[in-house]
Every structure is written in structure tokens, then in C-alpha cells.
Amino acid sequence: MKHVITALVQNTPGVLAHVAGMIAARGFNIDSLVVGRTEDPELSRMTVVVIGDDHVLEQVRKQLEKIITIVRVRDFKDIDYVERDLMLVRVSAPPEKRAEVVELANLFRGRIVDVAKQSLTVELSGPEAKLEAFVDMVKPYGIRELARTGIIAVQRGEQRAKEQKENGKGKNA
Amino acid sequence: MSKSTKTASKRTKGYAGMTGADLFHKMLLEEGVEVLFGIPGGVLLPIFDSLYGTSIKFVLTRHEQGAAHMADGYARSTGKTGVCIATSGPGATNLITGLATAYMDSVPMVAITGQVTSALIGNDAFQEADTTGITRPVTKHNMLIKRAEDIGRAIHEAFYIARTGRPGPVLIDIAKDATSNTLTDEPDLTINLPGYKPMLTGHIRQVKAAAEAINASKQPVLYVGGGVIISEASEVLSKVAHRGNIPVTTTLMALGAFDESDPLALQMLGMHGTAAANYAIQECDCLIAVGARFDDRVTGKVETFASNAKIIHIDIDPTSISKNVKADIPVVGDAKDILEKMLPMIKSKPRKDWLKQIAKWKKAYPLHYDTGPKIKPQQVIESVGRLTDHDAIITTGVGQHQMWTAQFYGWRKPRQFITSGGLGTMGFGLPAAIGAQFGNPGKTVVDIDGDGSLAMTVGELVTAVHYNQPVKVVVLDNCYLGMVRQWQEMFYERRYSATEHPCPDLSLVAEAFGAKGIRATDPSELDDAINEMLKHDGPVVLAASVEPEENVFPMVAAGKSLHEMDMGRLV
Ligand SMILES: Cc1cc2nc3c(=O)[nH]c(=O)nc-3n(C[C@H](O)[C@H](O)[C@H](O)COP(=O)(O)OP(=O)(O)OC[C@H]3O[C@@H](n4cnc5c(N)ncnc54)[C@H](O)[C@@H]3O)c2cc1C
Ligand SMILES: Cc1ncc(C[n+]2csc(CCOP(=O)(O)OP(=O)(O)O)c2C)c(N)n1
Ligand SMILES: [Mg+2]
Numbered sequence: 001m002k003h004v005i006t007a008l009v010q011n012t013p014g015v016l017a018h019v020a021g022m023i024a025a026r027g028f029n030i031d032s033l034v035v036g037r038t039e040d041p042e043l044s045r046m047t048v049v050v051i052g053d054d055h056v057l058e059q060v061r062k063q064l065e066k067i068i069t070i071v072r073v074r075d076f077k078d079i080d081y082v083e084r085d086l087m088l089v090r091v092s093a094p095p096e097k098r099a100e101v102v103e104l105a106n107l108f109r110g111r112i113v114d115v116a117k118q119s120l121t122v123e124l125s126g127p128e129a130k131l132e133a134f135v136d137m138v139k140p141y142g143i144r145e146l147a148r149t150g151i152i153a154v155q156r157g158e159q160r161a162k163e164q165k166e167n168g169k170g171k172n173a
Numbered sequence: 174m175s176k177s178t179k180t181a182s183k184r185t186k187g188y189a190g191m192t193g194a195d196l197f198h199k200m201l202l203e204e205g206v207e208v209l210f211g212i213p214g215g216v217l218l219p220i221f222d223s224l225y226g227t228s229i230k231f232v233l234t235r236h237e238q239g240a241a242h243m244a245d246g247y248a249r250s251t252g253k254t255g256v257c258i259a260t261s262g263p264g265a266t267n268l269i270t271g272l273a274t275a276y277m278d279s280v281p282m283v284a285i286t287g288q289v290t291s292a293l294i295g296n297d298a299f300q301e302a303d304t305t306g307i308t309r310p311v312t313k314h315n316m317l318i319k320r321a322e323d324i325g326r327a328i329h330e331a332f333y334i335a336r337t338g339r340p341g342p343v344l345i346d347i348a349k350d351a352t353s354n355t356l357t358d359e360p361d362l363t364i365n366l367p368g369y370k371p372m373l374t375g376h377i378r379q380v381k382a383a384a385e386a387i388n389a390s391k392q393p394v395l396y397v398g399g400g401v402i403i404s405e406a407s408e409v410l411s412k413v414a415h416r417g418n419i420p421v422t423t424t425l426m427a428l429g430a431f432d433e434s435d436p437l438a439l440q441m442l443g444m445h446g447t448a449a450a451n452y453a454i455q456e457c458d459c460l461i462a463v464g465a466r467f468d469d470r471v472t473g474k475v476e477t478f479a480s481n482a483k484i485i486h487i488d489i490d491p492t493s494i495s496k497n498v499k500a501d502i503p504v505v506g507d508a509k510d511i512l513e514k515m516l517p518m519i520k521s522k523p524r525k526d527w528l529k530q531i532a533k534w535k536k537a538y539p540l541h542y543d544t545g546p547k548i549k550p551q552q553v554i555e556s557v558g559r560l561t562d563h564d565a566i567i568t569t570g571v572g573q574h575q576m577w578t579a580q581f582y583g584w585r586k587p588r589q590f591i592t593s594g595g596l597g598t599m600g601f602g603l604p605a606a607i608g609a610q611f612g613n614p615g616k617t618v619v620d621i622d623g624d625g626s627l628a629m630t631v632g633e634l635v636t637a638v639h640y641n642q643p644v645k646v647v648v649l650d651n652c653y654l655g656m657v658r659q660w661q662e663m664f665y666e667r668r669y670s671a672t673e674h675p676c677p678d679l680s681l682v683a684e685a686f687g688a689k690g691i692r693a694t695d696p697s698e699l700d701d702a703i704n705e706m707l708k709h710d711g712p713v714v715l716a717a718s719v720e721p722e723e724n725v726f727p728m729v730a731a732g733k734s735l736h737e738m739d740m741g742r743l744v
Contacts (some may be wrong), residue, residue, distance in 0.1 A: 010368055013317070018309060025310065042367070062492040068314040068334060071368040 002031070003057050004076040004083060004153050007046045008038070010069040018067050019046060026060060028052050032085075032150025043071065047152045076153060083153040086125040088113070089135070092142030093120040101141055108134045119144055189359050193321030194219040194352040196360065197285075200328040201229060206256050208232060208247060208611050210240040214260020215300065216287035216349040223352075232611065232640060235632035237264050239604040241271020241284065242630070246608030248280050249591045250566055250618075252405070254336050255608065258285040262300030265346070266307065270598060272342045273311040277595025278426060279403060281340035283331045284312075291319040291348040304346045313341030321354045325362045333364055338371025339490040340403060371489065375506030375514060383461070383485045383502050384518035390459035390483070392527045393419045396442065399426030399594070400464015400488060402587045406509035407431065410463065413516055418524040420531050422450040424465055425579055429589040434563075439531070440540075443471040444729045445576045448538030451727070451735040453531055454479050462486045464508045467497040468595070477734040487511050538740065540580050542723075548696050550574060550649045550719040553703075554581040557619060557647060560703050565617040566609050568592065570602040570626020572656040574649045576725045578621045600629030603646060607633060610642045617707065619645040624676060625654045631682065637712035638687040645706050646683075646714040651721040652676035659724050663739075676718075683714035694718045 009015045023030055031049040038045050065073045093101045105122045114121035124134055188196055197220055208230045213221045234240040237259040244255030259268050265286040275282045289298040305315045314334050318327050331343040387393055401410055407430050414421050414437050421431045422439040433440055442450035460482040472478040475497055486500035487508055494503045504511055542551040554577050563583045568591045569575040593601040606620035627648050637644050658672040680690030689709050693702035706715045726741030
């Protein structure tokens with residue numbers, strides 16, 4: 001099963017290596033991993049997508065929580081959350097096909113961010129499924145290059161990073 | 174424990190102008206460090222210069238692995254945090270086995286390594302190793318310090334993390350220039366660990382649920398692990414056991430947490446546990462695990478482990494709970510706190526039938542061996558137990574001798590038995606004994622070792638001689654890597670592949686190193702030899718030639734259930 005795990009981490013060297021090492025040591029492949037700053041300069045948020053057995057990933061979650069520089073971890077398995085993935089895709093679009101590709105991009109609420117003689121670059125964001133559907137649609141035209149950020153996710157609701165930092169519950173060593 | 178570990182900033186005045194090395198030294202003194210084990214090297218020169226003439230006892234070891242095991246033995250025997258130090262590159266890599274050993278057995282330790290000058294890090298500089306990278310999986314936490322101003326905070330954080338929660342080794346890698354530079358600003362020594370909040374007190378609702386399950390049970394068993402020793406919970410454990418008439422079995426790591434002369438004691442469980450302990454586990458209707466982690470050496474085939482029981486699991490570390498065996502009632506927190514809360518809720522019950530059944534098992538299947546013309550290894554351990562009044566601090570290597578020591582010494586008190594359980598590190602015994610002796614001057618410390626294990630770290634005898642630490646070493650000379658040989662005998666048709674080794678006279682090795690050497694080859698001279706060893710005021714090695722092909726029983730073969738024990742020739 002796919003697990004979206006987010007971790008609020010201290011902004012120190014080595015945290016990323018620690019998280020990646022912990023997951024790799026258990027033989028899981030990381031589907032995507034995104035790190036970015038939060039509103040608190042001391043903290044970053046990491047979003048990791050891993051596919052694996054529920055029981056084993058529960059153990060991984062607990063192990064991650066144990067890492068000293070990790071403030072809080074959650075697996076969005078049973079939590080309502082919002083996820084977004086951002087994609088840039090350069091599609092072959094010779095003049096006679098250009099209108100079709102533009103129309104597809106519009107249908108998916110994508111934006112054309114670069115136009116060249118033989119190609120178009122589309123920026124598209126949304127949940128994973130939407131991005132994949134778009135990729136399927138433009139495949140026949142020829143995909144020249146594709147890059148995705150990977151999923152970032154936050155829970156629906158009200159807590160901010162700072163409050164999560166103060167919230168001692170569930171954090172152990 | 175408060176919710177946040179961030180305390181009010183304490184910018185102590187008077188450190189600016191000091192070198193990083195002097196600040197390092199001062200912080201160790203502030204943390205109450207009494208002994209420091211290690212070996213110097215190029216990048217540590219500023220630190221060692223600052224330590225010149227220090228009031229901290231510095232113990233120069235033969236090998237950094239020895240330094241780590243000494244810090245470990247010191248920590249396990251005293252409950253204090255052990256400290257060791259090694260230079261960059263090979264010094265640091267030599268520490269790894271010691272760190273991993275301490276990590277697996279939850280031992281509070283702080284390891285300091287020197288690192289090349291910060292500007293050179295990452296350049297394959299002379300004696301450079303990525304120490305924090307290499308040690309990350311075998312430490313509770315580690316840090317790389319590149320500025321003198323950060324040394325003080327790092328040391329406070331390291332000691333705090335090492336000793337609290339589930340203890341473990343913490344490593345601080347310090348760049349040379351951080352120690353040679355002078356602090357220009359006052360350092361901020363405030364611990365800042367927003368991600369570290371060990372849970373100490375058990376949830377009262379869970380404690381109540383656990384007590385109710387115990388009260389409702391007819392055939393409960395306490396399965397006690399190393400966490401009880403760490404948490405200093407032996408006394409209250411004994412009260413809980415006696416109030417409820419609950420038999421107690423201890424893991425290898427918990428031997429001594431419950432007095433084995435107590436009628437409720439079942440001794441060790443698991444692969445080489447007693448029949449009574451293993452049968453009790455399989456028959457119980459309520460298993461109370463306290464500070465134990467359901468290791469595969471303990472559970473045997475996990476699907477059949479205590480399969481009729483309601484499982485209560487008390488542990489400070491949530492990752493231990495429901496890892497191998499699903500807990501019906503998890504209680505996260507410190508064992509002592511939880512048992513103290515639970516004690517008044519436990520109903521006093523006789524449980525006569527259950528105790529009768531247990532007594533029957535104990536009588537029918539006691540630990541046993543046959544004597545013969547040669548010294549039996551079990552005999553050596555029984556004699557050491559008797560002649561030290563079951564009161565010595567005992568360390569071991571890894572192998573058959575370790576299991577016989579576990580089975581036959583007769584454990585009475587916590588922190589009495591020091592052994593590498595989780596990693597199973599051969600060579601642990603002698604340096605751990607030296608560390609324990611430094612922490613317990615005047616106490617009898619005996620390393621009961623195997624000939625293979627001792628050979629791995631025997632150089633540390635020089636350290637014992639150098640500092641005149643009166644450790645006693647009893648080495649069971651079977652001229653085999655006995656534990657592996659036993660498996661080859663039992664499961665590989667006696668094809669002894671690479672398990673036989675030459676048997677040098679280790680008593681002569683001891684003499685050459687400046688220690689005393691004694692040799693015993695006949696059962697009739699055993700007690701005298703042990704007494705001579707115990708009387709000698711200085712390091713001493715007693716080499717006992719034992720029956721070479723003796724086996725450890727009972728034994729639960731890999732993949733078998735606990736009740737499918739092989740009792741040896743007994744049955
Ligand atoms: C050759 C060999 C044979 C072995 N055979 C056996 C055998 O037959 N039987 C056996 O028992 N072992 C055996 N072992 C040892 C085994 O490998 C494990 O090391 C051992 O069983 C683990 O012990 P433990 O469960 O007590 O856990 P430990 O490793 O001691 O872990 C302690 C537990 O307590 C928790 N804890 C720490 N502090 C606290 C606190 N304050 N409050 C509450 N909980 C706390 C920790 O989180 C952890 O879960 C053998 C080892 C070797 C090398
Ligand atoms: C460092 C290390 N290497 C290898 C092993 C594997 N091993 C486990 S027991 C054992 C034999 C130990 O021999 P010895 O110390 O003579 O003890 P004995 O079993 O003979 O009592 C070996 C090789 C280990 N545990 N540790
Ligand atoms: Mg041997």
C-alpha cells in the first residue's frame with residue numbers, strides 16, 4: 001500500500017541522510033521525497049512516499065519518530081489530507097499539432113510555460129492521479145522531458161508547525 | 174519530563190577567550206566524568222594537551238574497540254554514562270564494534286572522535302573518515318562540530334540524550350580547528366532538542382487495564398528484560414511478583430534483575446533458557462513483558478510464542494512494542510514508574526495450582542550436567558559462583574561459555590552480569606571487565622571468557638597491568654569456537670569447518686604481559702585454582718582446560734517453538 005509520510009524535522013545537516021538511510025536499510029524504495037522550509041526557520045517539512053506493508057511501515061514511522069532531529073512524524077494512512085505534485089513536461093508539438101496539445105493542457109488546467117518551434121512545456125499541478133492522466137493523454141505526441149517534484153502533503157485542519165513542535169504527545173526515544 | 178527540552182538560555186560568562194579544547198575539558202568535568210578511555214592521535218592533540226594533568230582519570234587502551242567496551246562495562250556496572258575518545262580515521266572506525274554493541278544493548282555512552290580540520294572535511298584528507306556517516310546506524314545520535322562555540326552545547330546534549338529515555342551511545346565528531354581555536358563569543362550552552370521528548374510516565378488507563386488483566390489471570394508470568402535493570406526497577410518488580418504470586422523469568426540481559434534464589438524465579442528463558450521458564454511461557458494465560466523486546470533468541474518460532482496468553486507490554490520505547498509479537502495491552506513509559514503505579518492495583522492471590530505446576534517442571538527438568546575425568550565448563554562456573562558468594566560482577570565473551578555463565582552462576586543482583594546480548598560481540602569480556610573494575614574499585618570483577626573471544630581483545634591485559642586493575646579472567650579452554658562447533662555437531666553432521674583452533678597456554682600469555690597466570694587441568698584442582706585467583710591482588714588469568722566437546726542444553730533449535738526444547742542427553 002502507498003504511504004504518504006510527512007516529518008517535521010530540525011534544519012540540521014544529516015537529517016535527510018538519516019531518514020533515507022532508515023528507509024533504505026529496511027529494503028523499501030522511496031517513491032518520492034520532498035524537503036522544504038516551513039514558516040519556522042528552525043524546521044523543515046519532509047514528505048516521503050513509500051510503498052510497502054502496513055505493519056512494516058508502522059515500524060518505520062516509529063523508528064523515524066525516534067530520530068532525535070525529527071520533531072514529528074505522521075503517516076497519512078488514516079488522516080484526511082491534501083496532496084499536490086508539480087510537473088513540468090516538454091511535449092513534442094510541431095505547428096500542426098500545437099493547438100491539440102494546448103487544448104489538452106487547458107482541459108487539465110495546465111499552463112504553457114515555454115513555447116519552442118517543435119515543442120511546448122506544460123506546468124501542471126494536482127494530485128498524482130491527475131498528473132498521470134495527463135501524461136497518458138500527451139504520450140502519443142511524444143514526451144521529450146518530464147520532471148516532477150513528488151508529493152507534498154499537509155493534513156486538513158488547523159495545526160501549524162510551531163504548535164506541532166510544542167505538542168509533545170507521541171514523541172519518544 | 175517537561176514537554177519541551179528547551180530551557181532558558183544560559184549564556185554563562187567567562188568562556189570567551191578559552192580554546193575549544195579547554196571548553197571541552199571543562200564541560201566533561203561539569204558532566205561529572207570520572208574516567209575517560211581512549212587513544213590519542215594527531216587531530217586530538219589540542220584536547221590531549223588540555224587534559225594534561227587533569228583530575229579525570231585517563232585510561233590509555235590498546236585498541237579503540239577496547240576503549241569503547243571499557244566505557245560500556247563502566248556504564249552497565251554503575252548506571253553512569255561511559256565516555257571514550259578516539260582519533261579521526263582509523264581511531265574512529267575501530268570504535269564501531271563498541272558503539273554497535275552498546276547500541277544494541279541500550280547502554281548510555283558518549284564517544285568523542287577527532288575529525289580533520291573543518292576546511293579539509295570531504296577532501297580525503299589524511300586520516301579522514303566520514304565518521305558521522307559511518308556511525309549513524311549504530312548510535313542513538315551523532316553530531317559533527319566545526320566551531321569552538323558549539324562544543325559546550327554538543328556535550329550537554331550528548332550526555333542528556335545518552336542517559337535519558339532508552340539509553341544509547343551518542344557520538345560527537347569534533348574538527349581539529351574547533352578545539353585549537355579560541356572562542357571569540359560566549360557560547361550558548363542551551364540544550365535545543367525540540368524533537369526529543371522521552372515519555373517517562375505510563376498512562377494510568379493502560380496501567381489499570383494491565384492490572385485488571387493480571388488480576389483476572391490464573392497462570393501469569395513476568396517476562397523481564399534489560400529495561401528493568403536500566404530503570405532500576407528490581408525492587409518494585411519483586412514486590413509485584415510476590416503480591417500476585419507471579420513467577421518471573423529474565424532474559425539474558427536481565428539476569429540479576431530478579432534474585433534466582435527466590436522460589437518464584439524461573440531463571441532465563443529462550444533458546445538456552447530453562448525448561449521451566451519456556452514451558453511456563455507456553456502455558457501462561459497472561460504474559461507481562463517488562464523492558465523486554467521479544468528478541469528472536471527469546472521467542473523461538475514467533476507464531477507459537479505464548480500463544481494462549483493475553484500480552485501486556487511495558488516498554489519506554491514505542492518501537493519495541495508490537496514489533497515481533499502483538500501486544501494486547503501496551504504501556505509506554507518507564508518500567509519503575511509503571512510498576513510502582515501498578516503495585517497497589519495487584520490483587521494478592523495464591524495461584525496454588527500454577528505454582529505447583531511450575532515446581533513440577535523445575536523438579537523434573539533442572540539445569541544439569543554430568544561430571545567426568547576432565548573439568549566440565551559448567552563446573553567452573555558453578556564454582557566461581559559459589560566461591561564469590563554469587564556477589565561478583567561477571568562479564569563474558571560470546572559463545573558457549575557465555576550461555577553456561579548465564580545458566581550456572583546464580584544471579585542475585587542487578588548490574589552484576591555484563592554481557593553482549595544483542596550484537597553478540599566476541600572480545601567484549603576483558604575490556605568490559607576492566608571498565609567495570611574502574612567503576613567499582615574494591616569489588617571482585619571476573620571475566621568468564623572463551624578462548625576464541627579472549628584472543629580478540631587479549632591485548633587489553635596490558636591496560637589492566639598498566640593501571641593495576643585487579644580483574645580476574647577465567648578462560649574456558651576448549652580449543653574450539655565452541656558455540657559454532659556445537660551447531661556443526663548438531664545440524665551439519667559434525668563437519669567441523671573452521672572451528673578448531675590452536676590452544677596456546679593463556680596463563681603464560683598473562684605472565685608475559687606482567688599479569689599472574691594460573692592453569693587448571695584436573696577437576697580436583699579447580700577450587701584451589703579459583704581461590705588462588707580470587708585472592709591475588711592484581712590482574713590474573715586462570716586458564717581452565719575443559720571438556721572440548723561439551724554442549725549447551727537445553728536448546729531450542731532455530732525456527733522451533735519454545736516447548737520443543739532439546740534437553741540433551743538428559744531425557
Ligand atoms: C549466543 C547468544 C545466545 C543467546 N541466547 C539467549 C537466550 O537463550 N535467552 C535470552 O533471553 N537471550 C539470549 N541472547 C540475548 C538476545 O540476543 C537478546 O540480546 C536479549 O534477549 C534481549 O534482551 P531484552 O529483551 O531484555 O532486551 P534489551 O536488549 O535488554 O532491551 C531492553 C528493552 O527495555 C526497554 N527499556 C529501556 N529502558 C527502559 C525503561 N527505563 N523502562 C522500560 N523499558 C525500558 C528498551 O526500550 C528495550 O526494549 C543470546 C545472545 C547470544 C549472543
Ligand atoms: C566478533 C565475532 N565474530 C564471530 C562471531 C560468531 N561466533 C559466535 S560464538 C563463536 C565462537 C566463540 O568461541 P569461544 O570464544 O572460544 O567460546 P566458546 O563457544 O568456545 O565457549 C563465534 C565465532 C561473533 N559472535 N563475534
Ligand atoms: Mg572456545
